[in-house]
Every structure is written in C-alpha cells, then in structure tokens.
Amino acid sequence: MTATTTSVDESEQLGPQPEPEARTARLLRRFGPAVGAALSGVLLYVSFPPRTLWWLAVPAFAGLAWCLRGCSWKAGLGLGYLFGLGFLLPLLVWTGVEVGPGPWLALAAIEAVFIALVGAGIATVSRLPALPLWAAALWTAGEAARARVPFNGFPWGKVAFGQADGVFLPLAALGGTPVLGFAVVLCGFGLAEAVRQVVAVRRGGGLRRGAAVAAALSVLVPVAGAFAAKPLVSDDAEDGTATVAAIQGNVPRAGLAFNAQRRAVLDHHVRETERLAARVAQGKAPQPDFVLWPENSSDIDPFTNPDARGVIDGAVKAIGVPLSVGGVVESKDGKLYNEQILWDPDKGPMDTYDKRQIQPFGEYIPLRSVVGVFSSEIGKVRQDFSRGSKPGVFTMAGTKVGIATCYEAAFDWAVRDTVTHGAQLISVPSNNATFDRSEMTYQQLAMSRIRAVEHSRSVVVPVTSGVSAMIMPDGRITQKTTWFTADSLVQKMPLRSSTTPATELGILPEMVLVLVAAGGLGWAVTARVRSRRS
Numbered sequence: 001m002t003a004t005t006t007s008v009d010e011s012e013q014l015g016p017q018p019e020p021e022a023r024t025a026r027l028l029r030r031f032g033p034a035v036g037a038a039l040s041g042v043l044l045y046v047s048f049p050p051r052t053l054w055w056l057a058v059p060a061f062a063g064l065a066w067c068l069r070g071c072s073w074k075a076g077l078g079l080g081y082l083f084g085l086g087f088l089l090p091l092l093v094w095t096g097v098e099v100g101p102g103p104w105l106a107l108a109a110i111e112a113v114f115i116a117l118v119g120a121g122i123a124t125v126s127r128l129p130a131l132p133l134w135a136a137a138l139w140t141a142g143e144a145a146r147a148r149v150p151f152n153g154f155p156w157g158k159v160a161f162g163q164a165d166g167v168f169l170p171l172a173a174l175g176g177t178p179v180l181g182f183a184v185v186l187c188g189f190g191l192a193e194a195v196r197q198v199v200a201v202r203r204g205g206g207l208r209r210g211a212a213v214a215a216a217l218s219v220l221v222p223v224a225g226a227f228a229a230k231p232l233v234s235d236d237a238e239d240g241t242a243t244v245a246a247i248q249g250n251v252p253r254a255g256l257a258f259n260a261q262r263r264a265v266l267d268h269h270v271r272e273t274e275r276l277a278a279r280v281a282q283g284k285a286p287q288p289d290f291v292l293w294p295e296n297s298s299d300i301d302p303f304t305n306p307d308a309r310g311v312i313d314g315a316v317k318a319i320g321v322p323l324s325v326g327g328v329v330e331s332k333d334g335k336l337y338n339e340q341i342l343w344d345p346d347k348g349p350m351d352t353y354d355k356r357q358i359q360p361f362g363e364y365i366p367l368r369s370v371v372g373v374f375s376s377e378i379g380k381v382r383q384d385f386s387r388g389s390k391p392g393v394f395t396m397a398g399t400k401v402g403i404a405t406c407y408e409a410a411f412d413w414a415v416r417d418t419v420t421h422g423a424q425l426i427s428v429p430s431n432n433a434t435f436d437r438s439e440m441t442y443q444q445l446a447m448s449r450i451r452a453v454e455h456s457r458s459v460v461v462p463v464t465s466g467v468s469a470m471i472m473p474d475g476r477i478t479q480k481t482t483w484f485t486a487d488s489l490v491q492k493m494p495l496r497s498s499t500t501p502a503t504e505l506g507i508l509p510e511m512v513l514v515l516v517a518a519g520g521l522g523w524a525v526t527a528r529v530r531s532r533r534s
Helices: 002-014 020-046 054-068 073-091 101-125 131-146 171-202 209-228 256-281 306-319 368-374 406-410 412-420 440-455 501-505 508-533
Strands: 241-248 290-292 323-330 336-344 348-354 392-396 399-403 425-427 458-461 469-471 477-480 487-494
Touching: 020 054, 020 073, 054 073, 054 101, 054 131, 054 171, 073 101, 101 131, 101 508, 131 171, 131 209, 131 508, 171 209, 171 412, 171 440, 171 501, 171 508, 241 256, 241 458, 241 469, 256 306, 256 487, 290 399, 306 323, 306 336, 336 392, 348 392, 399 412, 406 412, 406 440, 412 425, 412 440, 412 501, 425 440, 440 458, 440 469, 440 477, 440 501, 458 487, 469 487, 477 487, 501 508
Parallel strands: 241 290, 290 323, 399 425, 425 458
Antiparallel strands: 241 487, 323 336, 336 348, 392 399, 458 469, 469 477
C-alpha cells in the first residue's frame, strides 16, 4: 500500500508525460533539417558518374531548399556545410586511395566551406520573392569561387559535370557549365517551392499566385530552355573528318608505385603503338591520320635521354603519322614541365605544350614549408612542376588539335581557349593510374563529354590505364577501353570550326549570374535593415 502511494505521488510531481507523437515531432524539428541536408548532399553525389542517375540532382536541391527555407543565416551556414560534406566526402574519396584518408578529409572539409557560405546566402534571401532564382544564382557564385581559390581553384563536383546523360545537357552549348548547373539548381528549388505551395493549399491556406507562378517557371524554363538549345548540338563534319588513334599502353601496377616504373610505362605505349601499326599493315585496322598518347606516357625526358628518344622515334616511324607524346621534361633553366610533344615521323619533335593548370599537392606543393610540418608525404613531390603560359593547339596532318591535359578538363578557360585558338578537335591526355579503379576516371570522363557539347567539338581521351574514349560533339561515347588493359582506339572523328554561344560568351554568363546573386543578397540585407529600423 505504501509503495503504491509513493508511486502515485511521484507521478503527480512529474506531471503529465509527453505523448510519443509530440516527442517525435520535437526531434524532427530539432534534427530533421540537419539530417535532411546531409542526405540531400548524398543524393547529389549519387546523381554523379559512373551512375547515370542525373535526375536525382533535382530532388537533391529540392531537399536542400526545404531545409533552408526560413532559417537564419547561421543555421543556413551549418546546413550548407552538412550538405557539402554529404556531397563531397563520397565524391572525393578517390583522393585518399593511395595516400590515406587525411588529404581526402581535409579537401572535402575545405571545399564544403564554400557550400556552407552558399547555404548562408540562400537562408538570407529565403524570404524574397522568386527564391529559386536567387538560390540558383548563389550556387553558381559559389562554384565560381570554388573554381578559383584557393591554389587556383578546384572545380571538381560542379553540378554540370553530373549531367552528361541528362536532358539539360544542351544548355552547355548555350552558356557553358555555369548555365547548365544554374538550370539544374533552379529546377530543384522550383520543385521545392511548387510542393510547398501544394501543401499550403491542402492545409487550407490560400494559393499565393506570385509564388506559384515563380515555382512553375523555375521548373519549366530550364526544361524548355534545354529543348530549345538542342539545335546547338550537332556532330556534323563541317571540316571533314580525321581518323584518330588513341593509345592506352597500360601501367605495370596501379597506384603511386607506377611512377617507379617509368621505362616500363614508356615501353608499354611503344609496344601498343607498334601493335597498332602491325594491324594497320595487315588491313585489320584503318590507317590513322595521327596518334594521341596519354599524359605521362614518357616520364623519361626524351630531350635528354637518347634511349627514350630512340624508342619513341621508332614507334612514330612504325605508325608513320604525327604522334602527341605525354612527357615530363626539364628545361635548360632547370624547370620541370608536364609536356605534350608533337612528334613527326620524319622530323622528330616539332612543337610542345606545357600544362598550365597544374594540380596542387600532386604536381606542386603550395606552402611547402608549412605543409611539411604536418605531413612527410610531400617529400614524394621532390620538385614542383612549373606552369605553361600558352594554349596548346597542335597541327597534326592538317588538323588543329587542342590540348587540355587531364586536370585542365575541369577548368572552363583551359578548354575554351584551345577552341578560340582554332582547335577543330580536342584531346584530353590523362593519367589516372594513381587512383586505381576509383570513380575518379568516370567523373573526369563526364567532364570531357560536357566539354564536347559546350564547344561542339569531338573529344579524344587517351589515358595510361583507362578509361580511354572517343566522344562525339554531341557528347556520345562511341568507343571506350576497359581499366588496366593495353589497347588502342581508332575512329573517324568529325572536325568542326563553328563556335557555340558558350564559346563566344566565355565567362560572361557566369559573371551575370554572380551579379544576380549579389543583387539578391543586397536586396535581402537591405530589407532586413529597414525592417529592424521600423
């Protein structure tokens, strides 16, 4: 009897217990936006290659919009950071394949800061009319910043690079990667706004016509624009065709250890070129007009090493046409260059292109003395590569071939200026052996597909260990190799000299969208200041 009375008394002192439904609602209000932002970031990652789920980018941004709506800029900063981590941590996991998780985690954490700032900006403008417009412009501004700083930028993970298989792809020819990415984000935020309006009506609220129209336009205009831009995409051979060969010699082993096998890598590419020459002589393969080797196909300097020069010259003579060799070359003043060398079967080396956008912490170590305090791994990069200064356009058998070496394919300017300097076809020589069988190869290949449409050019991607590919000006892959096999691709590729609006406009669309973002922020901040004063 006493125990029962005590139990009743304690119950009365504690008061009424919350219902489970109320407790769940509180938890959702408290943690739901954070979980939703992180999961939306993961959804954006899933939309990227090697998967062809490009359309998931739209609900990913709709999810972000739902989380950010009406929150403070500080909350937006945190939610944007969680979205960035959800997206970039899985997207960039390949950066730690050989060197451990440290660089991967650091890179993702730093790059996510840009997305956090975008989140804060979107939260700031979230009460303005036509939110999808301001949000998409802010995302584009964030990508513009990320492509430039720090260390000359890291544009990997631009939304456009996940759209190579999507309906929005023709927009790349209209305004490049900024317009393509803007359209996807606009559509996602428009979808979220449309759903919000439907929910409000079902709950008995009135339909806000202005908001409903803005939401509808945000979804319909990007889709309609993509269909309207389709005539800009063509694979017609305006300047005839060229039969191009891409050599994939393969490497002795994957990972960083392949660097210790420099002569073996060179011999592999020589052997595969000679094998192709034999097939041509037997009538089993068409005679190419010129041949493209990958980046780092000769890490032995052929200008100072007679043996390397001899085997390259032998391979070029065997195939009997001009060949572009990817070499590591030391200049007379001791500078190191990642260089493409145009090699003629009769005259030998004729022209060179030095890679201009070199990779931080891969081809050079920024802040070497500071970084060295935290990592002994920088000793593997004993000498920093130097930057080239001129666009690379080789004349090979009468064809103007633009060169964008590996990492450069991620940068708008590095590809565009090969076309503005006359390129009729683009080569993206690459070396992905360091990253083993990671998604990096397919992420980079998608960039080349976007570039093909953006500038209406055939793109050839020779890679040391795969995946090498032939890409038409409409972004279709017509041939590709498999990972870590010795192979060659030979195909007649259309040559084109006309330019797309994206090529002509260059940086202008991106700058306009950055100004739109700045205008939206200015409006929102001014409105808040006036509201406080009143």
